[in-house]
Amino acid sequence: MKKLLLVIIIYLCTVNLHSQLRSFNEIFPHVNENIRAAAFSETGYVKSSQKAKGFIILGNQQGSRLAPEVVNIVLNRGPLYLVESIIVLPEASGTTLLEVYNALGNVRDLKGRLYNSYTRNQEVPLFEEATRIISERQTTAIPDPPPSSTLPQSATVFLRLKDINFGNTYYRGDMALIQGNNRVVGLRYTLSNFRSMTYLFVPVIREEKFISQLYFEPIREGLLIYSIAGADISDFFASRISVDSAISKRLAVITSWAADGILNR
Numbered sequence: 247m248k249k250l251l252l253v254i255i256i257y258l259c260t261v262n263l264h265s266q267l268r269s270f271n272e273i274f275p276h277v278n279e280n281i282r283a284a285a286f287s288e289t290g291y292v293k294s295s296q297k298a299k300g301f302i303i304l305g306n307q308q309g310s311r312l313a314p315e316v317v318n319i320v321l322n323r324g325p326l327y328l329v330e331s332i333i334v335l336p337e338a339s340g341t342t343l344l345e346v347y348n349a350l351g352n353v354r355d356l357k358g359r360l361y362n363s364y365t366r367n368q369e370v371p372l373f374e375e376a377t378r379i380i381s382e383r384q385t386t387a388i389p390d391p392p393p394s395s396t397l398p399q400s401a402t403v404f405l406r407l408k409d410i411n412f413g414n415t416y417y418r419g420d421m422a423l424i425q426g427n428n429r430v431v432g433l434r435y436t437l438s439n440f441r442s443m444t445y446l447f448v449p450v451i452r453e454e455k456f457i458s459q460l461y462f463e464p465i466r467e468g469l470l471i472y473s474i475a476g477a478d479i480s481d482f483f484a485s486r487i488s489v490d491s492a493i494s495k496r497l498a499v500i501t502s503w504a505a506d507g508i509l510n511r
Contacts, residue, residue, distance in 0.1 A: 266429070267464055267465050267466045268311065268431070268463070268465055268466070269465060269466045269467065270282065270285070270286075270334060270465055270466075270467055270470065272311055273310070273311045273312060273463070273465070273470065274304060274310060274311075274332075275309045275310075275311070276307065276308070276309045276310075277304060281304070281332075284332075285332040285333060285334050286334050286336070286467070287333075289333075290331050290332060290333030290334075290471075290501075291331060291332045291333070292329070292330070292331040292494060292498070293329070293330050293331075294327075294328070294329040294330075294490035294491070294493065294494045295327060295328045295329070295490060301328050303317060303321075303328070303330055303474065304330060304332065305317040305330065305472060305474060306318070306321070311426075312461065312472065313424045313425075313426060313431075313432070313434075315424075315434070316424070316434055316459060316461045316472065316474075317459070317474055319434075319436055319457070319459055320457050320458075320459050320474050320475065320476045321476070323454070323455075323457055323476060323478075324478075325455075325457070325476025325477055325478055326476075326477070326478050326479070326484075327476060327477050327478075327479065327489045327490055327493055328474065328475070328476045328493075329473075329474070329475045329476075329490060329493045329494045329497050330473070330474045331471075331472075331473045331474075331497060331498070331501060332470070332471075332472050332473075333470075333471050333501070333505070334465070334467055334468050334469065334470050334471075335468045335469045335471065335505060335508070335509065336467055336468035337468065337509060338468050338469035338505075338508055338509055339464075339467075339468045339469070340464075341464055341469045341508055341511075342464070343397055343423070343430065343432070343433045343462065343464070344394070344395075344396070344397040345508060345511050346433055346462045346469075346504075346508055347394065347397055347398075347401075347421065347433060348393040348394055348511070349504060349507030349508045349511060350419075350421065350435055350504060350507070351390055351391055351393070351394070351403075352390055352507050353376055353377060353378045353390055353403070353405055354376055354377060354378075354390055355376070355503060355506075355507060356373050356376035356405075356407060356499075356500075356503050357371070357373055357374070357375055357376040358371045358373070358374075359371060359372060359373065359499050359502065359503055360372070361495045361498065361499055362495075363410075364488075364491070370410060371410060372409065372410055372495065372496065372499045373407045373408060373409060373410070373499070374408045374409075374410060375406070375407070375408035376405070376406075376407050376408070377405070377406050378390055378403060378404065378405060379404045379405065379406050379416075380404065381404055382404060382416070382418065382440050385404075385406060385416065387406070397423070398421075399422070399423055400420070400421060400422040400423070401420075401421045401422075402418065402419065402420050402421070403418075403419040403421075404416070404417070404418055404419070404440075405417045405418075405419060405437075409443070411445065411492075412443040412444060412445060412450065412451075413444065415439060415441070415443050416439060416440055416441040417437050417438065417439055417440065418437070418438055418440050419435060419436065419437050420435070420436045421433060421434070421435050421436075422434055422436075424461070424463075431463055432461055432462055432463035432464075432470075433461070433462045433463075434459060434460065434461045434462075435459070435460040435461075435462075435504070436457065436458070436459050437457070437458045437459075437460075437500065438454055438456060438457040438458075439451065439453055439454065439455070439456045439457075440453055440454065441453050443456065445483075450479060450480070450483050451477055451478065451479055452478070455477060455478040455479075456475075456476075456477045456478075456493075457475065457476055457477075458473065458474070458475035458476075458496070458497055458500060459473065459474050459475070460472075460473050460500065460501060460504060461473070462504075462508075469508065471501060471504065471505060473497055473500075473501050475493050475496070475497040476493070477489065477492075477493050
């Protein structure tokens with residue numbers, strides 16, 4: 247009888263927790279079926295802009311229930327180029343934000359993740375090295391921490407990623423919980439460069455001019471990963487490279503790293 251009562255209590259707690267979760271349609275009530283289908287596909291919904299002006303961002307359209315800061319942290323930088331993506335992982339149903347937080351802590355897993363290089367006509371690693379570092383001033387490599395047993399309200403990490411195009415690049419990662427309806431609903435992860443990204447010692451993207459925002463929320467259909475990234479690049483380099491493609495590939499690699507870390511938890 248005691249075992250049966252325990253099972254019933256656990257079941258009721260699970261049902262109550264699931265009922266508190268939002269659905270995809272509650273968060274994005276006005277997206278069309280094509281976008282919704284893309285978000286639930288293996289590759290997700292992805293849209294990029296040649297120029298940010300006039301770019302329609304689903305995350306801040308009227309009716310969107312995303313917390314405004316999720317999008318505004320990127321838009322407040324005034325980027326010239328934008329990329330937005332939405333993907334739902336049904337197989338990650340039941341994932342907790344603590345598990346998301348711990349997956350984002352595995353910085354070294356960014357090493358060797360592939361992207362399709364148009365110029366090389368093959369898949370190559372975007373980041374040849376990936377490590378956590380002490381701070382913006384102290385770039386000594388330190389190991390990734392063991393999994394945490396508690397979920398902090400906020401946290402900041404520093405990364406050095408050896409980019410196949412830009413060499414060593416340096417990022418600050420800021421994680422924070424998002425509140426909604428008097429409870430924690432999601433976790434955002436903001437990644438921005440605190441040093442210029444250079445090519446042959448020439449700055450291509452100056453410090454704080456690349457920013458990506460990943461937002462994670464357990465929903466009824468699985469785990470939502472909403473991403474938006476922006477960058478400013480000089481007209482000289484913008485006329486010689488596909489800027490939106492470069493941003494899209496970096497956002498895709500970072501998003502897939504997070505998703506794989508969550509699914510393989």
